[in-house]
Amino acid sequence: xxxxxxxxALRQLIVTGSLGVTWPNKTVTVYGKTDSIAPDPTINVTIIxxxxxxxxxxxxxxxxxxxYTDGQLxxxxxxxxxxxxxxxxxxxxxxxxxxxxxxRKGSNPLQHTLARNPLRKSRKNAAHHYDLSSExxxxxxxxxxxxxxxxxxxxxxxxxxxxxxxxxxxxRKLCIRPGxxxxxxxxxxxxxxLTLAKDYGATVVGVTLSEEQLRMARARVQAAGMxxxxxxxxxxxxxxxxxxxxIVSVGMFExxxxxxxxxxxxxxxxxxxxxxxxxxHTIGTATPPRATSAWIRANIFPGGYLPAMSEIQRAIEKxxxxxxxxxxxxxxxxxxLNHWRKxxxxxxxxxxxxxxxxxxxxxxxxxxxxxxxxxxxxxxxxQFQLARDKxxxxxTRDYLYPTAxxxxxxxxxxxxxxxxxxxxxxxxx
Numbered sequence: 001x002x003x004x005x006x007x008x009a010l011r012q013l014i015v016t017g018s019l020g021v022t023w024p025n026k027t028v029t030v031y032g033k034t035d036s037i038a039p040d041p042t043i044n045v046t047i048i049x050x051x052x053x054x055x056x057x058x059x060x061x062x063x064x065x066x067x068y069t070d071g072q073l074x075x076x077x078x079x080x081x082x083x084x085x086x087x088x089x090x091x092x093x094x095x096x097x098x099x100x101x102x103x104r105k106g107s108n109p110l111q112h113t114l115a116r117n118p119l120r121k122s123r124k125n126a127a128h129h130y131d132l133s134s135e136x137x138x139x140x141x142x143x144x145x146x147x148x149x150x151x152x153x154x155x156x157x158x159x160x161x162x163x164x165x166x167x168x169x170x171x172r173k174l175c176i177r178p179g180x181x182x183x184x185x186x187x188x189x190x191x192x193x194l195t196l197a198k199d200y201g202a203t204v205v206g207v208t209l210s211e212e213q214l215r216m217a218r219a220r221v222q223a224a225g226m227x228x229x230x231x232x233x234x235x236x237x238x239x240x241x242x243x244x245x246x247i248v249s250v251g252m253f254e255x256x257x258x259x260x261x262x263x264x265x266x267x268x269x270x271x272x273x274x275x276x277x278x279x280x281h282t283i284g285t286a287t288p289p290r291a292t293s294a295w296i297r298a299n300i301f302p303g304g305y306l307p308a309m310s311e312i313q314r315a316i317e318k319x320x321x322x323x324x325x326x327x328x329x330x331x332x333x334x335x336x337l338n339h340w341r342k343x344x345x346x347x348x349x350x351x352x353x354x355x356x357x358x359x360x361x362x363x364x365x366x367x368x369x370x371x372x373x374x375x376x377x378x379x380x381x382x383q384f385q386l387a388r389d390k391x392x393x394x395x396t397r398d399y400l401y402p403t404a405x406x407x408x409x410x411x412x413x414x415x416x417x418x419x420x421x422x423x424x425x426x427x428x429x
Contacts, residue, residue, distance in 0.1 A: 002054035009057065015095045017086045022046040043083045044076035065295035065369070069362040081368050088376035126255070129301055130188075130210035133354050140343040144191040145216075148251035148281065149333040149381045159339040162332075167195045170248060172400050173279045173325065173385050175393050176200040180245040183207070183271060185237045186252025190217030190230070197229040202246070207235040237264070242271035246278070253282035253312075258289075258305050261315035269319045269388060277393060278321070278386040283333070284309060286378040293369070300366050309382060316386065324393050325385035330374075333381050337371035 003023060010019065010031045018032035020041030030041050047053065049072035055063035067073035068080065075083050141147060142160040150162035151169045170192070176182070178201035184193050187206025190213075196202045208214055217232040237252075247268055256264050268278050289308040297304055309326075316323055344351065344367060352360050373379045387393060 002057055005057050006053040013090050013095045014086070016090055016093060017042045019083075019086060020044040024048060024050040024052075043079060043086050045083060046074045046076075048072050048074065059294065062294045062298065065293075065299065065362075065365055068365050069299075069358060071358075071361070080365065081372065084369055084372045085376055088372050092377055124302070126209035130208075131212045134212060134216060136351060136354055139347045139351055140340045145189040146191055147188055148336075149283070149329060150336040150339075151329070152332055152335050159336070159343075162336070163191075167192055168199075169400070170250065170279055170281060170383070171196060171200055172402075173277075173383065174246045174248060175277050175399070176202050176246060179203070181205070181243075182246040182248060183240065183242070183244040185240075185247065185249035186255070187213070187217060187232060188251070189213050190220045190232060192248065192250060193217070193230050193232070194220065194224055194226060196248070197226050198224070202229075204230045205240075205244070206230065206232045207237060207240060208232070209234065209236060237267060240267075240271060243273045243276070244271050245273050245276050247271060247276065248279050248281075250281040251283075253280055254304050254306060255301065256305075257303055258307065258311065261307070261311060262318050265315045265319035265321060265386075268386065269321050272321075272388050274388055275392050276388055277324075278384075280312075280382075280384045280386065282307070282312075282382055282384075284312065284380060284382045286328070286380050293373075296366065296369075299362060306379065312382065312384065316384070321386045321388060322390050323384060324387050324390065325383075325397070327383040329381040329383065333379070334371055334374035337367055337374065341367040341371060 007029065010021065010029075014031035016032070018030060018034050018041040020028060020030050020043070022028050022045070024047055032041070034041060047067075049067065052063065052067055052072055055067075064073070068075075137145060137147070142150075142163045144160070144163055144167075146163035146166065149166065150157075150159060151166035152162045153165050153169075154161075157165065174182070174196075176196065180200075180202045182193075182196055182202045182204045184196070184204055184206040187193050187208050190206060193204040193206040197204050206217060208217065211234065214232060214234045221227055221230045221232060253264070268280075272278060284307050287308060289311050292304060292306045313323065341364070344363060348360050348364075351363065370379075385393065
């Protein structure tokens with residue numbers, strides 16, 4: 001029965017490209033279109049587990065990731081990238097079944113209701129991913145251990161150069177003044193804090209929920225001789241005491257959880273000084289609110305949720321913060337993930353020695369599925385610049401793109417200059 005249901009679903013789904021499926025009984029079915037010039041299917045998959053068709057129908061996202069990870073679904077030439085691209089492109093074109101649509105639509109309100117991340121759960125979720133072996137992250141991250149979307153201001157930039165460019169792009173959006181006290185929510189291994197302190201003259205408090213990140217970030221700060229300028233704490237953002245002139249958060253908002261969005265931005269507003277500026281960098285979706293991958297949430301980022309812009313903006317509006325700028329980075333994360341994936345695959349044997357073959361397959365699925373989602377679907381990265389006072393940042397974006405003659409850190413116009421640009425009748429609040 002379930003094979004027949006899956007067969008009908010695949011006939012509806014695969015319209016662009018072609019897929020050959022070898023079933024557990026060794027029969028082969030071809031979906032999509034082939035021709036005399038290219039008679040073989042574009043992608044060939046073998047289903048080994050007879051119970052897999054049922055799981056694929058009822059929970060396709062979870063079942064597919066688990067089946068690949070566990071070796072119950074194999075691909076010719078292990079072409080996972082081609083397989084996922086074929087599925088995602090067809091789904092993006094609307095070639096899905098009523099049942100699959102119902103499963104996806106029903107998952108979103110369920111995630112909103114159940115995906116609460118109180119302090120104890122948040123720490124457990126952080127440990128699941130970020131307390132993995134440091135040697136694992138050495139295999140694929142850049143030298144500064146930036147585990148978020150890089151900024152490819154030039155197409156052929158190396159990963160290290162693009163991650164460095166990301167940090168300075170964000171720093172310019174913070175409009176830092178020497179001596180500003182900056183809070184880094186979700187500071188990772190300390191790379192952003194070190195850049196803001198060394199290159200922009202700030203003092204930084206970084207917070208993380210990962211014991212491993214805490215250990216390494218503190219060691220890096222000490223080795224750089226910056227202990228008097230940077231403090232790294234094992235602390236939840238909800239427990240932080242302010243005030244701060246600037247707040248930055250890169251790649252942490254995805255872990256907040258939809259039920260906590262208003263709480264998060266209310267805390268940011270409370271921690272900022274009256275003339276403070278915040279920059280929130282997060283993965284999101286350019287669609288209306290939708291469910292985040294169940295497989296990613298179960299295996300990679302427990303408690304994670306990728307928001308729509310509308311969800312973020314509604315929470316910001318309730319916080320009395322002003323959105324002073326929004327930038328949407330589209331394919332930058334796809335390029336970042338491509339670098340990570342190639343580095344990881346080149347050192348798969350080392351990863352296997354740290355864990356096992358199943359872990360390598362799981363991590364490879366995570367990196368490729370994420371990369372293809374940024375290419376074939378509508379995942380993007382949002383950068384929200386926020387302030388309590390609309391006069392806290394310059395009136396134009398010129399300060400974000402300094403010429404070679406300008407210094408790296410460009411201070412914003414002060415409030416009096418900004419008000420004069422608007423006319424003599426406008427005074428700072």
